Amino acid sequence: MAKLLFRLGRWSYNFKWRVIITWLILLVGVAAAALSLQKPFTSQFAISGTPAINATAMLVENFPDQPNPVKAAGVNLVFKAPDGETLEDPDNYEAVNDVIKHLEDNLAMTGTERFGNPVDVSPKQTETIIQMETEMGLPQETAEADAANVALLTDDKRIGYTTFNFDSPSSFEVKQSDRDIVTEAMEIGREAGLQVEAGGAGFGDPIQVKTTSEIIGLVVAFFVLIFTFGSLVAAGMPVISAVIGVGIGALLIVLATHWVELTDVTPVLAVMIGLAVGIDYALFILSRYRQERQRMSGPEAAGMAVGTAGSSVVFAGFTVFTALAALTIARIEFLTWMGLAAAVTVLIAVLVALTLIPAMLGVVGDRAFAGKVPGVAGNPARGKRLGKDLTKNSMGRRWVNFVRRVPALVMAVVVLFLGILSAPVLGMELALPSDSTSNKDTTQRKSADLIAEGFGEGVNSPFLVVVDAHSVNPEATVLQPYMAAQEGTDPVTAASQSSFLYAVNELNQVSGVKHAQLVSANDDNTAAQILITPTTGPDDQYTVAVAEALRAQGEQIQDSTGSEIGLTGLTAVQMDITEALEGAMPLYLAVVVGLAIVLLLLVFRSIMVPVVAGLGFLLSVGASFGVTVLVWQEGLFGLVNTPGPLLSFLPIFLIGVTFGLAMDYQVFLVTRMKEQYTALGGEEYSGGVHKAVERSTVEGFVQGARVVTAAAVIMIVVFVAFIDQPLPFIQIFGFALGISVFFDAFFIRMALVPATMFIMGRATWWMPKWLDKILPDLDVEGSALEKEYDAKLEAQAAHTESMQKVSS
Template sequence: MAELLFRVGRFCARRAWTVLITWMVVLGLSTTAYFVFGGALSSQVTIPGTATSQVIDQLAEKFPSASGGNGTVLFHTADGSAFTADQRTAIGALLKSVGDLDGVASATDPFITQQQLTEQTQQVQGGQQQIAAGREELERAQNAADALPEAQRKQLDAQRAQLDAQAAKLELSQQLLAMSSKIRMVSVDDTTALASVVFDEAQMNVTPETKDGVVDHVSAGVPAGVEAEFSNEITQSVPQILGVGEVAGLVVAAITLLVMLGALIAAALPLLTALVGVGVGVTASLALSGAVEMLSITPVLGVMLGLAVGIDYCLFILNRHRRQLLDGVELRESIALANGTSGNAVVFAGATVLVALLALNVTGIGFLGMMGTVGAICVAVAVVIAVTLTPALLSLLGLRILTRKARASIGQSPAGRVPATPMTTGRALLTAVAGLAVLIVLALPALSMRLGLPDGSSEAEDSTQYQAYQLIEEKFGAGVNGPLLVVAGLPAAVTDDDTLAEQARIGTAILGQDNVTAVAPIGQSSDNTLIAFQVVPAEGPNSETTEQLVRDLRELSPLDGDVTLGVAGSASGNIDISEQLSDALPVYLGVVLGLSLIILIFVFRSILVPLTATLGFVLSLFATFGGITAIFQWGWLGSVFGVHDPGPVLSFLPTILIGILFGLAMDYQLFLVSGMREAYAHGASARVAVRRGLHAGRTVVTAAAIIMIAVFGGFIFSHTTMIRSLGFGLAFGVLADAFLVRMLLIPAVMHLLGRSAWWIPRWLDRILPNVDVEGAALERSHPITHDSVGDTQQEPILTLR
């Protein structure tokens, strides 16, 4: 591979303009493909086959009117006064016109609905009074029944039976009204009203255009003195890819590069190649969205990875090339050598990230596999650009990537001082113990980690979703933000006369569960075999009590008479998704750890080095989980990271982090420990080799880690909750792994292990192929100026004035 990359680098350097134009054409083609073939992105996290999905499919088949997606529009008076008659009329007319929009099935008028509920209660009470009066009249007639003819006595018996039947029906109606009495469409103080918008399609199939149409239409038609807020189900859309925070992250990365490299042109080169790579990778991936379902956060993940690894991979090759230029190597020869050595390491490092990301497909969860695939595409593009476009640009820039002072000293730069003594064993032991203790403390919060999906409470405080969520909780109760849809499947169709009795019986059983505020029947299927209920929990959709309520309702099935219960709704769907992701997590972690051991055994020809590297990855991973739990679930430092309402950790975040952080951890392990191995192979003692390898790679790894932290950290301040937690997790994970594990814990452990760190059974050593990651064979065939212990043991000349 190293020889092939050497030739590729030499060709790209000679045909620089051809390579540059080719990549511009590729960028143009991928962008065109996106506009031609790209489709709508989904804002709903769904997994086919879950219990919630099965209920939705059942509703779509037998009760289509209840299977469409829905959202809530909340109207409230601006000054907190009661709605006026004109405002009520205007809102009703507005909602009627919303029902005529494309993609909308209906929109309920909350004032009419509330009035109907009031009238139903009054009718039942009036009917009960009439029955009571009729019973009194019958009682008086019964007292004189002995004096009446037989026919009149039979008529009285028939009237009594009729009254008893009506009384029983009214009793059932009264029971159902009592169950749903706490469900209101208009608040008690008459300042807030809830309107439900039902879409033609299922929630996951509602297009952003349909949602935007509802928001725009309502916002334009709200009467004077009234404001409208929209729930998450209506306002979820494609997140912004580059905002102020993301740009700030790129600025920090640029400053880091400038400080490292000392030349503006050299600092701009990694940014340029990374941006081209992101442009190609993300647009090519989005072109697939017309054929496959893709979550809206997926391209954001591609941007994160493309920028971070694109900058770092170019930096590794650029840094090697600059060092060789200072040693007096001819320009194009240096480019080819840098591509064959550092470029070879880049290809291997990228391959580990690719393997980890593509392995997300083994979880069997569609949207997660697609996220991994898109991330892998962006990383693959970054690798190809690093070993093709970077050499071309280096050729075009020539010696301008060095400062004037550095150009004047080409061929005269002294070799870096190589450490000749190891660290002390006491220091190594103290470092290992302290590093291990810090990682364990950081990981402790992960013991209480809960998984879930964000709701309106986790959105930005100035967003309409957050305002709607808070007003609903204040005026109607927290459970109204996440009502459950409970579907009762009957063994046989019920007659119209028995429907009320069955609704009351099933509703009573549901209401008897803990943490249920109200139950209301919302209809039945046309074949009378399915009855649907709206169930309002006592707390919000992400609360532990609501999760337990979903489980309790499912365990309640079957009821007497073989009535099966199914639960759907956003809260139920979130719970199902989180549980399935939790079940897939150990399997995926096992696959990744197995890959880690195999890959590192091939690279380092050792047993203990891969084992310590893998254990270090596990430690940094759980430390990352702990940090995420403390910030996003416990709310620590919430004001710093924009966490105003702590909640569960994003359900698919741990799985995504395993894949990405594994690849990045192996990158840092490679660039540090390969230097140790080379020093050991050149005759240095095992412990001296540890210090020399760390000395050789620490600066470039530090810079690479800072760049990644800056790029990922820029996404922490996104307005989208999912992106914030993903950005934090990646930034914190790189921080923990690069600085605590790779540059502190691993060198200390390697020192303590001594020569045993490089032990490998002879039979295994014989059968393992020689994976020349650093391109040592290439260096021997193309010799350049080195110091006595090898080029990778020198302190990289990163700041060249």
């Protein structure tokens, strides 16, 4: 592979304009296709095959005239009167009417059964429910409780709400102009002195990606590259290549929406990861080119850089690609597409780094490291002729020599420190985005808080139980008391209605259920909907237990009556997704760690190096999870104003990304050590004062630490810059990825890895001979390529010398 990449790098250098023009044409072409064929992104995280989705299908089948509750673009509009006033006061009453009228006059709506001024609608609804249910033979007390449970106005008349649906196929297809109308209506009420807030699936914040995050990341990366290369020209090339690569990747994701439904967070995560790895990969190749250019011509140096560092880039990129693509293991559609989108972006970043960097080097030629900054990266300071030698007494050399002197202490500190930080993971809570978990400053969160204040937390997390009575057993013992009260009714119909009433009664007995009530039956009385209002909100872990208890009770009802029972609703769907993600985590983690060990075994031909790398990865991931829990879930030091459960798919996605990036640093750092060890041949060095492992670890670390440090800093800054984004889950991703890279690069790769090498000694590179024979030789560090090139130079020198002797 190294030889093939050598030829690719040299060709890209020599045919620079072909390469550059090809990438630019590809960028423009993908942009044109994306803009022509793109479709909207979705804000829903739905998956097929879960119990809630199956129940939703049952609901749609039995109630074809009603909207799908999972896709419905519903809106809750909440009103609160000022202190000491009520919504019934004339001025407040008229203000609410003005809000309602503005919506009626300007907005197309569906699902308006409960739409209107809650002062008027709530008592009418209460009267209708009581009358209807008493006529059905239900006790007055039950009818009144049912009416109170769905009331739209609080007893003190201070808080009320109304509901409707946007006239849109789904919540992610709501037009911004329709959202603007709702916002205008809210302002009418606010100007009149009311607090008016809006939430619901249809009024979720559309994805807004602030370009400042990318700009901040690129600017800081540029300055880090200046300190790495000491050159303005060299600092600009990785940034340019990363922007082109990420641009193509992001546009391909936009284009993919024409055929695949993608969540709106997909392109954000792909850009975040693609930008980070794109700059890093270009940095590694450019750094190696600088080293090789001291002894080779431009084309040869570009080829050697791509053949050596580029081999590591290919392996690292393949590792990241595989880790992201392996998210398909979870069998969750939106997560699969997120992983594949990010994986494709990484793949493009690798191809751009391998070809566009040498092409740009071919354009600038000997000016590749022009625009030198005095006193930086070994450049001489102003007024001095010689610069600083970065290898003799660098910070990296001082650090690795310190680790060599006390390796056991360093290892103990790292393991204990990261282990302690991992402890909060045991209390990690997961959920999907909802109004209740939105930022406290948003109207969505305020609407949920107002509803919880006036009507209880459970109103924000309703469940819907579907009872399909097509297979009901009229002879069921539990139904006989209910059927006896329906004399004169057809036995099948009586059995169906009895199963509905029995289900309501049984579900009301479940702990954590505030109220269960029959809200609808289809025209032929073969199916019914039961609204379940829990006592807790959607972000409360107890609500999950309530859902599990409801399903268990549903199974009992099925066994007793023969009717089919399903639990659905947006809350149930989200909980199923969370449960599926948690279930997939152990398998995915096993695959990722196993993959790491196998790949590193092939690369380094060592037993212990992969084992240490895998265990170190687990430590860094655990610590990053722990700190993320402390800050974003527990609200440590008040650093975030809206602590709450973490995003359900954050752990599994973070594992995939962190694994890939961890292997990047492992490969780039340890390949340098392996190069040195191979050059020393495993023999004792300098009379046994330094063994080969110690010497190779020190020298390899010195050669790779500066570049790896720069790469890690760039990646951390790119990720942390996304904390500036408006949506909380993007902020959490940026923070978690940034802290994860920090722990892995600086604690694991630069401390734990060299410490364990010093402790293990020659065992570091031990491998059974039988295993060494059967494993393919990947030569990721490009040793064979360098030996071949050195042999070529020696042959040329010998030929030149012989020709000189002949001529003399």
